[in-house]
Amino acid sequence: MSELAAEAEKLDAIDELARVRSQFVLDGVVYLDGNSLGALPVGVPGRVEDVVRRQWGELRIRSWDESGWWTAPERIGDRIAPLVGAAAGQIVVGDSTSVNVFKALVAAVRMAGEGRDEIVVDATTFPTDGYIAESAARMTGCTLRPVAPAEVRGTLGERTAAVLLNHVDYRTGRLHDLPALTAAVHAAGAVVVWDLCHSAGALPVGLDEHGVDLAVGCTYKYLNGGPGSPAYLYVRRELQGRFDSPLPGWNSHAEPFGMRSEYEPAAGALRGRVGTPDILSMLALEAALDVWDGDGEGEGVSIGAVRAKSLALTDFFLECVGAYVPAGRVESVTPVAHAERGSQVALRCEGAGDVMKRLIERGVVGDFRHPDVLRFGFTPLYVGFGDVERAARVLGASLEEQ
Amino acid sequence: MSELAAEAEKLDAIDELARVRSQFVLDGVVYLDGNSLGALPVGVPGRVEDVVRRQWGELRIRSWDESGWWTAPERIGDRIAPLVGAAAGQIVVGDSTSVNVFKALVAAVRMAGEGRDEIVVDATTFPTDGYIAESAARMTGCTLRPVAPAEVRGTLGERTAAVLLNHVDYRTGRLHDLPALTAAVHAAGAVVVWDLCHSAGALPVGLDEHGVDLAVGCTYKYLNGGPGSPAYLYVRRELQGRFDSPLPGWNSHAEPFGMRSEYEPAAGALRGRVGTPDILSMLALEAALDVWDGDGEGEGVSIGAVRAKSLALTDFFLECVGAYVPAGRVESVTPVAHAERGSQVALRCEGAGDVMKRLIERGVVGDFRHPDVLRFGFTPLYVGFGDVERAARVLGASLEEQ
Numbered sequence: 097m098s099e100l101a102a103e104a105e106k107l108d109a110i111d112e113l114a115r116v117r118s119q120f121v122l123d124g125v126v127y128l129d130g131n132s133l134g135a136l137p138v139g140v141p142g143r144v145e146d147v148v149r150r151q152w153g154e155l156r157i158r159s160w161d162e163s164g165w166w167t168a169p170e171r172i173g174d175r176i177a178p179l180v181g182a183a184a185g186q187i188v189v190g191d192s193t194s195v196n197v198f199k200a201l202v203a204a205v206r207m208a209g210e211g212r213d214e215i216v217v218d219a220t221t222f223p224t225d226g227y228i229a230e231s232a233a234r235m236t237g238c239t240l241r242p243v244a245p246a247e248v249r250g251t252l253g254e255r256t257a258a259v260l261l262n263h264v265d266y267r268t269g270r271l272h273d274l275p276a277l278t279a280a281v282h283a284a285g286a287v288v289v290w291d292l293c294h295s296a297g298a299l300p301v302g303l304d305e306h307g308v309d310l311a312v313g314c315t316y317k318y319l320n321g322g323p324g325s326p327a328y329l330y331v332r333r334e335l336q337g338r339f340d341s342p343l344p345g346w347n348s349h350a351e352p353f354g355m356r357s358e359y360e361p362a363a364g365a366l367r368g369r370v371g372t373p374d375i376l377s378m379l380a381l382e383a384a385l386d387v388w389d390g391d392g393e394g395e396g397v398s399i400g401a402v403r404a405k406s407l408a409l410t411d412f413f414l415e416c417v418g419a420y421v422p423a424g425r426v427e428s429v430t431p432v433a434h435a436e437r438g439s440q441v442a443l444r445c446e447g448a449g450d451v452m453k454r455l456i457e458r459g460v461v462g463d464f465r466h467p468d469v470l471r472f473g474f475t476p477l478y479v480g481f482g483d484v485e486r487a488a489r490v491l492g493a494s495l496e497e498q
Numbered sequence: 499m500s501e502l503a504a505e506a507e508k509l510d511a512i513d514e515l516a517r518v519r520s521q522f523v524l525d526g527v528v529y530l531d532g533n534s535l536g537a538l539p540v541g542v543p544g545r546v547e548d549v550v551r552r553q554w555g556e557l558r559i560r561s562w563d564e565s566g567w568w569t570a571p572e573r574i575g576d577r578i579a580p581l582v583g584a585a586a587g588q589i590v591v592g593d594s595t596s597v598n599v600f601k602a603l604v605a606a607v608r609m610a611g612e613g614r615d616e617i618v619v620d621a622t623t624f625p626t627d628g629y630i631a632e633s634a635a636r637m638t639g640c641t642l643r644p645v646a647p648a649e650v651r652g653t654l655g656e657r658t659a660a661v662l663l664n665h666v667d668y669r670t671g672r673l674h675d676l677p678a679l680t681a682a683v684h685a686a687g688a689v690v691v692w693d694l695c696h697s698a699g700a701l702p703v704g705l706d707e708h709g710v711d712l713a714v715g716c717t718y719k720y721l722n723g724g725p726g727s728p729a730y731l732y733v734r735r736e737l738q739g740r741f742d743s744p745l746p747g748w749n750s751h752a753e754p755f756g757m758r759s760e761y762e763p764a765a766g767a768l769r770g771r772v773g774t775p776d777i778l779s780m781l782a783l784e785a786a787l788d789v790w791d792g793d794g795e796g797e798g799v800s801i802g803a804v805r806a807k808s809l810a811l812t813d814f815f816l817e818c819v820g821a822y823v824p825a826g827r828v829e830s831v832t833p834v835a836h837a838e839r840g841s842q843v844a845l846r847c848e849g850a851g852d853v854m855k856r857l858i859e860r861g862v863v864g865d866f867r868h869p870d871v872l873r874f875g876f877t878p879l880y881v882g883f884g885d886v887e888r889a890a891r892v893l894g895a896s897l898e899e900q
Contacts, residue, residue, distance in 0.1 A: 194745065345597075359629040
């Protein structure tokens with residue numbers, strides 16, 4: 097056994113989260129793509145079957161009340177809340193991330209005072225955020241200013257209405273300084289919207305603590321909600337009364353079954369709802385969130401423990417890559433500093449698309465991101481140090497043979 | 499056996515759609531709420547289980563290609579197309595009806611020429627359409643003009659940009675004249691958006707034939723897609739190049755995985771997509787649509803046969819109500835003329851909320867609609883004439899006792 101393999105064994109033996117792995121359906125594959133689609137939690141299939149066969153098939157329409165369908169968006173929002181450092185009553189689940197970015201950004205502009213007519217957006221953002229921000233700007237009479245994250249502070253001013261930022265960059269894995277950037281946006285008198293897609297469930301976010309205004313995120317990455325599972329919207333409690341949605345569907349009405357022709361928004365986070373919630377996907381997500389509560393015997397999973405393991409995994413991966421991969425064949429574009437690193441490692445590599453294909457054939461599943469990035473995501477709930485060592489070893493061997 | 503019960507038996511015996519009932523999970527209940535939540539098709543649970551356990555659990559990320567997840571919105575749109583009289587390539591599935599109303603209405607205003615700054619909306623519409631229309635008007639600089647359907651023609655003029663209409667009124671069950679109203683909107687030079695929630699799957703719509711511009715609809719009523727299953731958006735082929743979405747998410751990009759910072763809309767109906775599709779709910783819907791293809795032995799279900807049975811069911815229900823219900827206790831607000839009737843019967847009734855509770859206790863499930871309406875929906879795929887006779891009989895008995 098190599099030194100690194102022995103090290104991996106030691107690290108796995110003392111890993112307090114190793115017990116959580118049994119709550120996921122996994123096979124011999126090293127799955128480092130949980131930041132694209134989280135693995136299936138074992139509790140989900142049974143729950144979905146119950147929702148389909150009994151709740152829909154037998155109770156039918158009664159389930160809107162009796163099975164808690166109607167209140168699912170806010171109930172499941174409250175399950176996500178502790179994972180992103182939010183008190184209850186501030187998150188609703190529903191719609192896609194793109195749709196929630198639109199809601200949040202338009203509402204943010206409307207919260208900003210008169211004379212503020214610029215939306216600042218992270219120019220390196222996941223593209224959909226930029227496209228939606230452009231539409232939000234167009235529809236609110238604002239100008240869109242895409243800038244590199246490092247230039248955000250210098251761009252803020254009296255005209256800034258809203259700022260849309262990514263907590264973790266989807267390509268490089270860089271973690272942005274949410275507390276400092278939030279404070280800077282507030283100092284400029286503007287409203288901040290954070291996209292948590294690549295951080296929620298992988299590291300502490302601290303929405304309440306840092307005074308974040310609005311946030312959105314998907315649930316199919318580190319929250320393991322399943323393919324295309326609904327996204328969520330956070331609206332800080334003090335701002336809820338001023339949350340003026342561009343998508344005021346009947347689910348956000350103060351009295352949805354009053355069927356009133358005049359719109360009157362509901363109080364609280366409910367105001368972020370739009371249309372009828374997508375129950376199958378939503379309740380699959382609810383079951384997936386059970387893994388955070390522990391296995392019934394052990395205690396719940398703390399996001400602090402997840403973060404500690406995540407950093408240990410990415411540190412160890414970089415160490416193994418250094419040892420196994422021929423010099424000069426890959427270059428990490430993920431920051432070395434812990435404070436700047438999310439839960440992934442992105443390696444620039446010539447022919448990355450083909451290299452990733454070969455890795456997948458050999459049971460190491462990561463992601464290729466245009467044009468030359470090998471992206472490896474580390475979900476601390478089910479990835480172990482042995483997986484990490486194997487992934488780096490297979491990568492090294494693949495590149496040797498080339 | 500009463501005369502009407504004997505008549506029901508005769509009608510059931512010659513019902514060519516009676517064979518389809520076995521494709522649904524039903525019990526002793528008379529289910530007349532399929533216009534709120536369609537019953538569970540028998541093929542759905544197995545399909546959902548496969549999607550969860552194999553496609554998600556085993557193939558994981560590979561399923562986006564290998565299991566056809568990525569192309570599901572347009573593939574399933576093409577399955578809905580023949581049911582609403584549309585050729586392939588004009589419908590995408592995804593998001594809620596409310597979100598699709600927003601997309602359609604904003605896009606409609608943008609298609610309308612300069613100087614057109616009014617949105618006309620059916621004032622008796624399902625409330626969410628009105629709320630969303632108000633938002634669309636506000637965000638496009640238009641004025642919203644809510645008018646009774648009968649007044650739509652007189653309201654149209656040079657300033658009309660877009661008109662949002664319901665094919666069937668959710669409360670009264672009135673069927674509006676889609677061909678004539680579409681022609682009137684076109685004669686005024688405006689763009690029409692039809693909401694098909696209460697007609698698709700219950701009667702012929704003829705989108706292509708009548709030159710409809712844009713249409714939206716849900717899939718959980720007469721299409722039986724399951725609770726909160728995704729809605730759909732129709733964009734007539736000739737208008738697709740001018741469809742300018744207010745929600746230009748990355749799924750609607752010409753090259754979604756190019757991760758380009760500049761937005762370039764995809765060609766065709768794809769342009770109506772937004773974010774990552776909700777796979778569990780979407781593939782449950784796909785399985786639910788199998789019932790229209792026949793049982794593998796018999797031939798497919800024609801929407802013409804569905805309409806014929808629907809009218810026979812509602813006619814027979816009105817006849818049975820006339821016979822069984824004490825005079826003066828209920829008043830139908832659903833039009834008698836076939837050309838003006840959808841697939842439901844709405845009865846105004848004092849204390850309708852309590853009456854419906856008692857009916858449900860006795861195994862007849864309909865809906866109560868504020869303030870005084872008993873709503874009964876007839877899904878020809880699984881409701882029989884015996885059900886209809888029993889529902890009216892139980893209603894009569896309940897009102898007698900009161």
